[in-house]
Amino acid sequence: MRLTNGSTGYIYAEYIRITGDVGTPSAPAEPTPAPSNPEAEQTAKTTEYVNFRTGPGTNYSSKGVISLGTTVTVTDTSNSQWYAVRLSNGSTGYIFAQYLKLTGNTSAPTATPAPSDPANEKTAKTTEYVNFRTGPGTNYSSKGVISLGTTVTVTDTSNSQWYAVRLANGSTGYIFAQYIKITSTPSATATPAPTPTPAPSDPSKEQTAKTTEYVNFRTGPGTNYSSKGVIPSGTAITVTDTSNSQWYAVRLADGSTGYIFAQYIKITSATATPAPTEAPADGTVRAKTTADVNLRKGAGTNYGVIRVVGNNTAVTVTEATNTWYKVKLSDGTEGYLYAQYVTVTSGDINSVKKEETTDPSTLTEAEQKAKAVLDTIGWDLRAAYNWSAHALPYYTLGPEVTGNSVHSEWYANFGFDNHKGNCYVMAATFQKMAKLLGYDAHLVEGYIRTYNGRGRHGWVEIDMNGTTYVFDPNFEYGGYGNGYQINYGMSGTFKYIDYARVD
Structure with missing residues (x-):
């Protein structure tokens, strides 16, 4: 662009609004029709409210605004900035590629295999939840989402934007380099994977449990052991050995044995009848x-925190819910401890359970459905967030929305009943579960900045120890990165504007 003083340079287009043309306006030439090749067509979804244009550029007129989450067919990607698309009604045009997320194709592009040189391989970790793709670009199909903190081997960095990587299970593909942090460079001679020592088998000590996150099922007790696959959150497993406090030996329903990081396991009961506690x-x-x-x-x-209670401290439980225990310490101090960090040594915990936690009459319809989900996935905030972010496919609400009657109860019921929904549905289902978990959670309505203005959006605020945090399941669902317990204005997140709590 050129300033009034004659200086020329570049400005990020997102922060420019075209108000008129200089000189005599002239319509751009009619765009050359994008080549038609049904075998190369791909399905995609819009990730923002975006203009549907007559040609590949902002100088072409807009045929209308396409809603966030709309499914379109991408017919040509030869222009890396503007994809030719076809809408469900047959209308054709162009959309800015940055606001399209490819979801599938009939004939995915074939990537040239990255060169293999063990001497130059590097170990790394992912810094966000990120797509693992078949080739170096968003036009290549995703082989799945890799969790934040996953250890990978970087086999080639010649493409500064997309690194070729190998997962612990041997699968190869590409990850956006911005979401990879190199941790070390192994020696030229590869170190063979360690051979795990079989965990001792003692049926009398086995316990049933559930996973609280999507987690790797490994051949041994450590990230240096290969993964046998990812176990979904809420999967029922049998814990066969807990002698390693960080990695539990487990058995799946199909009989497979391996190890899971203990932090992502919630013990639900013992399989064998334990010795009676006096x-x-x-x-x-x-x-x-x-x-x-x-x-x-x-x-x-x-x-507020009264004080920190040390590990292995004896307490008396005077009242209990599924999530919090009211306790008395030996010096008479009373307060509440998170149930996950307390184990009963004598007595019956059900004898001090609060009646209202199991009385349906005290819960709204949506809260009863939220309770049913928590009973399945585990009473854990992160598990609840993951459910709302990953178990509800995006669905654009239409005639179902009925004006002023729409609030968190309506949105949550829609999500729990239909197992799909938009940003408001994802937020409301999480808010209902968070409130049952004892958190001060609120549904928020507002807007987010988009390249061509702003778009309506819904998310959740939770007040924790004097700080307000944002929980945005839809942000994470869209593949943008972490939306769990973030702060307003944080780099790499949405720009939230003109918002207010509605519940």
């Missing part, structure tokens, strides 16, 4: 902490 004569429930944990003034992280 109940105190006074009927109290005694327990001990399993980690250093905050003793809070109330049942939720939004309550």
